[in-house]
Amino acid sequence: MSNAGLCQVCENARARHTCQSCGTQVCTDHWDETIGACSACAETIGDPDDPSTGDDRPDGFRID
Numbered sequence: 395m396s397n398a399g400l401c402q403v404c405e406n407a408r409a410r411h412t413c414q415s416c417g418t419q420v421c422t423d424h425w426d427e428t429i430g431a432c433s434a435c436a437e438t439i440g441d442p443d444d445p446s447t448g449d450d451r452p453d454g455f456r457i458d
């Protein structure tokens with residue numbers, strides 16, 4: 395329970411955001427403001443070369 399309120403990525407800084415894709419609470423360092431997701435999801439969402447990212451993301455889909 396000691397992790398409550400901490401970034402679930404680094405567990406070293408206070409969580410400021412909750413990823414809308416996976417629900418992970420992350421600090422500002424692990425938050426992608428542009429995409430609105432944690433750093434892990436940002437990598438997945440932000441990679442147009444990966445066709446396997448067909449998860450149900452109604453507001454995460456981007457067309458550039």
Ligand SMILES: [Zn+2]
Binds near residue numbers: 403405420421424
């Ligand atoms: Zn962090």
Ligand SMILES: [Zn+2]
Binds near residue numbers: 417
């Ligand atoms: Zn996430």
